[in-house]
Amino acid sequence: MSTKSVAASAVHNSTDTRSEVQRRRSFAIISHPDAGKTTLTEKLLMFGGAIQSAGTVKGRKSSKHATSDWMEVEKQRGISVTSAAMQFEHDGCVINLLDTPGHQDFSEDTYRVLTAVDAALMVIDAAKGVESQTIKLLEVCRARNTPVITFINKMDREVRPPLELIDEIEDVLGVECSPVTWPLGMGKGFAGVYNVHDDQLVRFDPGQDHVHTETEIYKGVHNQALKAEFPIEHEAFLDEIELVNGAGTPFDVDRFLAGELSPVFFGSAINNYGVQDILKALVEWAPAPRPRAAETRTVYPDETRFSGIVFKIQANMDPQHRDRIAFVRICSGQYFDGISMKHVQSGKKFRCSQAITFMARDRSRLQTGFAGDIIGIQNHGRLKIGDVLTEGENLELGGIPYFSPELFRIPRLKDPLKAKQLKRALKELGEEGTIQVFERLDGGEVMLGAVGILQFETVAQRLESEFGVNATFEPVNIHKALWVTAETEQMLKEFERANHRRLARDASGSLTFLAPTRQVLELAQEKWPSVTFHTTREYRGLEAA
Structure with a gap:
């Protein structure tokens, strides 16, 4: 055995697989077109420290584009037409974020992505409410009992009343809502968002980065300074908060993880508002990788032996090299450089030593990965969507439609x-x-x-x-x-x-x-x-x- 193989094996055997798996958070962002999904993706990356500044999906003549929109057609149209995988670390967690196409014409790609994640972040336009594509996507999530966090976006515009939006989500989508934050005002009168759990409101200032300081925070709903500055908005806000506290559904993490209850956040992604609340919720509440059903047994994420499923194939991410990348969700165990894998469908074995991790189109060579991670494997026509890779076991992992x-x-x-x-x-x-x-x-x-x-x-x-x-x-x-x-x-x-x-x-x-x-x-x-x-x-x- 070579020195390199011995070193790789040592890393494989000594790593605390369970603790690494517990650090993983894998989720997809879903929405109807134009709800602000890709903008929110950019801001999550920015506040998570993965990028320095957010791109724009508005200025199509600009050379600056959304990080997740890397294809030429996406840059020209200003829409997402293929899913993009992005990994970054934040607050002790390794976050695997998948931005999905919002347009219904590309819904198959989104459905396949939802089979590869453990949670979903649903973005709703506060002016339009629940739209057709949102209904279809949430049906897929409910069928798989996928936990869903809801972000009601664009509160800086003239929008529908928040209580009306909550009622519509519950009636149309059939999922109970538990407001975690609540807006004070809307449009030009949008003053900020009150956190129900922390009993504090953070002031909204358009265009600010909102890295919160004590001067921006108002403690308590009856804060006199807040009442004096926003007398009209504050009066309506108190009535709504009373209803939320009295008749609203309390947040229960177990019901959330079972897919029965969705925590709801309000904000304005384009103005960087509410993004940090979402990141905090993902770290604290979103599940670590979960067991997956196979034909013969249940596959547990903290098992020592590697298994993964191909949920996406993408050609020409690097046009200069005419590459074909298989996106693999690790279901159990650990990937390490030089691992021997079995392609279950063909029965053939191969050594994988150049897997990659993603930041949309950009990629870097991966040394190690764990259950919950999305990795890329160079593919020359051998791997197809739905194929399974293991360290030798004949597993049949399904569900890629x-x-x-x-x-x-x-x-x-x-x-x-x-x-x-x-x-x-x-x-x-x-x-x-x-x-x-x-x-x-x-x-x-x-x-x-x-x-x-x-x-x-x-x-x-x-x-x-x-x-x-x-x-x-x-x-x-x-x-x-x-x-x-x-x-x-x-x-x-x-x-x-x-x-x-x-x-x-x-x-x-x-x-x-x-x-x-x-x-x-x-x-x-x-x-x-x-x-x-x-x-x-x-x-x-x-x-x-």
Whole structure:
């Protein structure tokens, strides 16, 4: 054994895995578009000490962009279209923060990210309240009992009454709310936020960094200085606080961890207000990595042996090197430089010595990582979303979803000589989940499937900027693309022979039925009762249509 391997083993055996796991906090930021999610991400990074100044998602002509928005299309549009992983240390904790796309057209990426985290931070626009994408995302969180912290943003604007917002969150999202902070005023009259637990209010001054000092803090709700400075806002504030204290739900950390109760914070991310309260809550209340269910047993995060699941593939994060990175959530044990891993799906072993940790597009070589961490592994087409890596055990960790697409297009090359480049590019984009790619069994044209139209625009821009391929997309007459399984292998082969023209394989090789109309689908389901048509696909199983 080499000196390097001996040193690595010594580190592996001597590290207190349990204490390192307890320091980890892994969470995703979710919201409807334009609620201020990426802005809040920037401010969390800034107050966490990870960056010196926040970028901007407003000035699209500026050379300064949000840290988490690293793709060219994100910089041009000022929106997030892919999830970004960022790790930093704060107040004794190692925080793994994942910024997710807010736009519904990229919801698949967000759903997959939610399977890789232990908590979520939900951002709500105080003027708009609960919006459609927020509802869908919280349904995913509730299905997994994911603890959710709520941040009601943009209190520096003219917004809806806070009591009305709390009622709407509870009624529409079906989750009880426990206000931890409460605003005094709104818009031009926004004076500050009162912390219910600390019985103090911190003054709001637009544009300040809000590294709180004693001169900015007012003790108690009946503070005379506060009453004299904001007489109108203070009177309404007292009435609201009385209701919150009398009829509100007290915060209970156990109910929060069970996904039954959401602590609520108010603030203004763009003005750096309320960010420190969120960071404090994440450190004190968000859970450390939790056990994960496998097919044969429960995997505990403080086990000594490494296991991890691939939840995202990203190509060309570094265009100069044409790289392909597999994002891996460590589920148990410890990663160390030079670790021997088993790729469970293929049964092959390999030595991993160049894993990386992220600050969005920027990365650095990782020496050691623990359960809860998000690490990147160089991938040359071997790893796919949902794949499992271990130190030798044949674990089956599931839960990484693909959804049946709703829109379909056929790519058309402007330069027919670029056919090989297009095929390679679509293979990579399909494997990373940017778009769903279907290759027909009869040798017909490759077909693309998406949840939303913006996915096709993103693919077109990435084809041109990353692969040098110019293509347009033509609509194709497909009603549904559903994955199929059968009770027996023989039955599946018979179904394949009889429906050869309407079958394809996706990027994972899974068999897919392409139904041109609803009637054709219903006839196929009636004729083949032993075949199941699935609306979702994931590693561990399929959900029937």
